[in-house]
Amino acid sequence: MVPLTHGHESEINRYYSARAPYLGKALEVPPSGQTLEIIAELKSSARGLAVLEIACGTGYWTRFVAPCAREAMAIDFSEEMLEVARSQQIVNARFLREDAYSLKSLESNQFDFGFAMHWLSHIPLARWDEFFSAFHARLKPGAKVLVADDIRRPDDEDLYFSRVETRDSYELRRLPNGQSYEIVKRYFAPDELHALLAPYATNLHIRFVRPRWWLTYEVVFAEF
Numbered sequence: 475m476v477p478l479t480h481g482h483e484s485e486i487n488r489y490y491s492a493r494a495p496y497l498g499k500a501l502e503v504p505p506s507g508q509t510l511e512i513i514a515e516l517k518s519s520a521r522g523l524a525v526l527e528i529a530c531g532t533g534y535w536t537r538f539v540a541p542c543a544r545e546a547m548a549i550d551f552s553e554e555m556l557e558v559a560r561s562q563q564i565v566n567a568r569f570l571r572e573d574a575y576s577l578k579s580l581e582s583n584q585f586d587f588g589f590a591m592h593w594l595s596h597i598p599l600a601r602w603d604e605f606f607s608a609f610h611a612r613l614k615p616g617a618k619v620l621v622a623d624d625i626r627r628p629d630d631e632d633l634y635f636s637r638v639e640t641r642d643s644y645e646l647r648r649l650p651n652g653q654s655y656e657i658v659k660r661y662f663a664p665d666e667l668h669a670l671l672a673p674y675a676t677n678l679h680i681r682f683v684r685p686r687w688w689l690t691y692e693v694v695f696a697e698f
């Protein structure tokens with residue numbers, strides 16, 4: 475596979491590969507509150523269908539969704555993340571190392587439901603079309619999509635800043651081993667989400683409640 479060349483995107487891959495062992499620990503904590511609410515919606519949307527999950531990480535969400543689906547394809551760029559995901563031996567789940575911006579090993583019009591958790595915030599604005607074009611091409615016309623991501627906590631101490639050259643926002647993330655990484659991370663406002671998704675989505679429904687927003691829509695078919 476060709477390595478990602480965009481500077482801050484290879485930084486994001488170094489960051490998540492190094493973070494995989496720490497994120498694996500989260501699998502031991504039983505979900506509660508809003509997480510359970512989102513899991514219920516994911517499960518009912520996926521039931522009996524062919525499902526595509528983008529940037530699955532450790533398989534945190536996959537383990538709830540895949541067993542309800544007819545089949546679930548979960549992709550991520552980090553082999554370290556995929557190793558944790560595969561070790562769970564989740565029923566119906568296939569894990570594949572893929573770049574979310576190309577998805578080139580997946581066929582078109584293959585999946586009935588798509589989801590991506592904590593991924594949208596990492597997409598540079600300049601690659602937004604590239605991602606949605608690749609993602610939606612793998613879904614059937616009118617397929618349902620669910621995406622979710624963080625709302626920044628007021629007490630969050632990670633340095634958060636923008637760069638004029640890219641119009642992207644970044645966060646400085648530190649790992650317990652002392653390494654730090656500057657990654658693209660955008661904390662969206664609801665109207666911003668609406669404006670960004672509108673060209674690709676119909677029946678867009680956004681819920682914005684701490685600790686994270688989540689939204690559903692159906693795919694609008696268009697060439698970007």
Ligand SMILES: C[S@@+](CC[C@H](N)C(=O)[O-])C[C@H]1O[C@@H](n2cnc3c(N)ncnc32)[C@H](O)[C@@H]1O
Nearest residue numbers: 490529530531534550551552555573574591592
């Ligand atoms: C915040 S984590 C989310 C993981 C998982 N969805 C969750 O909610 O637990 C972001 C994930 O995006 C993956 N990622 C980063 N760049 C990627 C790319 N170009 N293609 C596919 N996955 C990518 C990282 O390896 C990481 O697992």
